[in-house]
Amino acid sequence: MRKIDDLSFEELQEVILKLKEPKFKADQIFNWIHNKMVDSFDEMTNVSKKTRTELQKEYEFTVARIELKLQSKLDETKKYVIKFEDGNIVESVFLKYKFGNTACISSQVGCKMGCHFCASTKNGFIRDLTAGEMLKQIYLIQKDTKEKISNVVIMGSGEPLENFDNIVRFLNIINHEQGQNISMRKITLSTSGIIPNIYKLADINIPITLAISLHAPSQDKREKIMPIARKHKLKDLLDACDYYVRVTGRRLTFEYILIKGFNDSQEDAVKLSNLLKNKLANVNLIPCNYVKEANIQPSDNLDIEKFKRILTENGINATVRRELGSDINAACGQLRNDLLKM
Numbered sequence: 001m002r003k004i005d006d007l008s009f010e011e012l013q014e015v016i017l018k019l020k021e022p023k024f025k026a027d028q029i030f031n032w033i034h035n036k037m038v039d040s041f042d043e044m045t046n047v048s049k050k051t052r053t054e055l056q057k058e059y060e061f062t063v064a065r066i067e068l069k070l071q072s073k074l075d076e077t078k079k080y081v082i083k084f085e086d087g088n089i090v091e092s093v094f095l096k097y098k099f100g101n102t103a104c105i106s107s108q109v110g111c112k113m114g115c116h117f118c119a120s121t122k123n124g125f126i127r128d129l130t131a132g133e134m135l136k137q138i139y140l141i142q143k144d145t146k147e148k149i150s151n152v153v154i155m156g157s158g159e160p161l162e163n164f165d166n167i168v169r170f171l172n173i174i175n176h177e178q179g180q181n182i183s184m185r186k187i188t189l190s191t192s193g194i195i196p197n198i199y200k201l202a203d204i205n206i207p208i209t210l211a212i213s214l215h216a217p218s219q220d221k222r223e224k225i226m227p228i229a230r231k232h233k234l235k236d237l238l239d240a241c242d243y244y245v246r247v248t249g250r251r252l253t254f255e256y257i258l259i260k261g262f263n264d265s266q267e268d269a270v271k272l273s274n275l276l277k278n279k280l281a282n283v284n285l286i287p288c289n290y291v292k293e294a295n296i297q298p299s300d301n302l303d304i305e306k307f308k309r310i311l312t313e314n315g316i317n318a319t320v321r322r323e324l325g326s327d328i329n330a331a332c333g334q335l336r337n338d339l340l341k342m
Contacts, residue, residue: 004041004059005033006132008169009176019054027178029055034179037139062132066140077324078145082137088126091156092137095324100150100186105137107167108158113192114227117215117257117288117296120157129158131169138180151186155211161194161201171206184208190255195232198240202247211253211284212241216263217271225259238275245280252281257288258299258307269307273314283311283318 007015013026025047032044039061041052063085070079076096083089090106111118112125138149152174154160160167167189174182190211191198201210216222222229241252254276258264276283285308287298299307304320311318 001058001060003062003130003132004029004055005062005135006130006169007059008172009178015055015059019051021051025051030176030178033061034135034173034176035181037143062130062136064133064136064140066144069144072324075324078141080137080141080144082140084133090129090133090137091120092141093156094141094145094147094149097151101145101147102151102153103138103141103149104153104155105134106156106158107134107154107160107163111158112162113159115192115213115215116225117259119289125158128163128166131166131173134166134170135173138174149180150182151188152182153188153190155188155190159192159194160189161191161197164197164200168204168206171208188253192226192228193232193237193240194228195236195240198237198244202240202244205248207248207250209253210244210250211255212237213257214254214272215257217268217275221263221268225262241279241281252279254281254283255286256283257286258304259288260297260299260303262296264299264303264307266306266310269310270314273311273316276316277314281317283316285318285320287320287323 004012009026009030012030013023016026016029017023028047029044032038032047036043038044041047041056044052064082066080067083067089068081072078076094078094080092080094081089082092088109090109092106093104095102095104106120106129108128109126110124111120134154138152142149154167171184171187174180174187175184184207188209188211189201190213192213198210213226214222215225216229219229219234222234244250245252256263256272272283285304287304288296289298308318308320
């Protein structure tokens with residue numbers, strides 16, 4: 001049975017017309033599902049019982065629940081373990097900033113990319129998430145916090161561009177005016193660099209922010225911590241990035257996790273400056289989280305500041321990501337891994 005909350009607005013319109021119902025019913029039903037965030041047809045009080053009964057014959061809702069919630073004592077960050085009806089779990093995070101509330105969501109159960117610094121890849125890849133399951137993470141967070149989400153980052157477990165079709169469906173639903181109506185410009189998608197799908201994303205020209213997980217200034221270093229780099233070479237990745245900027249006119253973000261003694265030297269900073277020179281891009285410097293399985297350590301604060309200074313002196317716009325929820329393992333994958341061991 002297909003999930004009703006996985007249908008695009010246009011698909012829902014087609015369903016309603018096949019039932020020989022007025023077209024405006026699609027607006028009502030879509031609004032109930034994606035604005036009011038109901039979990040059943042019975043809650044749609046202004047939709048006739050006949051229509052609801054017909055829909056229930058072929059459609060059901062995505063089922064998910066909050067399995068565990070952790071609240072940071074340092075800030076207002078909340079971390080959620082969300083469980084789906086097949087028993088699989090993912091992590092989502094609520095982050096409070098001055099510019100608005102952000103939901104960080106997962107796009108897959110587990111991850112196959114194998115990045116050494118990331119906990120979410122340690123238990124392997126299980127499956128893609130549907131658009132409805134990605135939406136459900138946001139809806140559950142909003143219901144729990146009773147606060148509106150204004151920004152979305154697709155940076156939890158999984159590689160979003162390996163789940164391309166579901167991601168595009170998710171983006172179109174979350175942006176729809178009858179739903180959450182979250183601006184595409186307030187959505188960030190992070191990719192380890194799936195080159196063919198960066199070109200595809202550029203060609204459909206959805207105005208989201210694309211963040212590239214770079215993490216090293218050279219091909220050889222990138223390969224050591226990101227196995228995907230062996231298939232998708234750094235030079236080819238940068239060519240795809242240039243194409244994306246040229247087609248969309250959108251500034252890119254390059255994410256750079258700083259690992260003590262590996263990619264945080266002044267020489268690395270100079271190489272990164274040369275690599276990104278004259279590109280329409282920001283660099284987001286991220287002190288790495290300690291991942292016990294990988295035995296990596298975050299860079300010292302002094303080295304991070306030196307690294308940033310070299311970038312800015314060379315004309316590269318760079319910021320250091322503010323760490324939130326450090327006391328509740330807010331980085332993706334850490335909590336899920338602990339639960340899977342229990």
